[in-house]
Amino acid sequence: MTTTLFGISNCDTIKKAKKWLEEHNIDYSFHDYRKQGIDAHWLAATESHLGWENLLNKRGTTFRQLPDEDKQSLDKEKALALLLAHPAMIKRPVLQYNDHYFLGFKADQYKDIFAL
Template sequence: MERTGMKVYGIPNCDTVARARKYLNGRGVTYQFCDLRGEPGIDAETIARAYQVLGAATFNTRSPSWRSLDSAQQTALKEGRDFSAAVATPTVLKRPLVFADDQILNGFNAKVWDPLFTAH
């Protein structure tokens, strides 16, 4: 299934990202994988686009990376005021972060993904 410019942001060794990629590959979905820890990583503009759709759910507030941020950084992220902490520490993002056509998703849930990524 061809998706125009679909991008999947994640970390290669993340179990959830691996399950999501296996799901997409198994359905023949074409996408570009972007390693959050690699080059170029993710920029504040991309995080802001995700935040516009997902709100504070853009971030994994249960992760050790989140807990490593100070309270001012956490508040700025939750309120969508400043995404620089997420650019510097992209593992605070809930993964995978998926931009597929006009959809922005994060996390992996096959029931949510099935209508979007299953050929009709």
């Protein structure tokens, strides 16, 4: 089984998710958006499972600092282009477990995912 956690290493929620996975002896790999980037294929696959509206973090600093014209009239195409250019705007973490995608971290949700 393949487990990959996607996010940014200095994010507090990522740190909590990593700690939970390690405490439960779940092997995973970590993909840091800032260091490793993302590609259009991964973003399209993730969006097809989670939806662009869920992936786009409108409350984060990166989104708030965008010019107003970038934030207005958002649709899937425009949002995906922004996420590709600014991966820090992707809500975190994204957990890919086999062919399933999950967004955010809650211990109870992870217990259900890994059937613990």
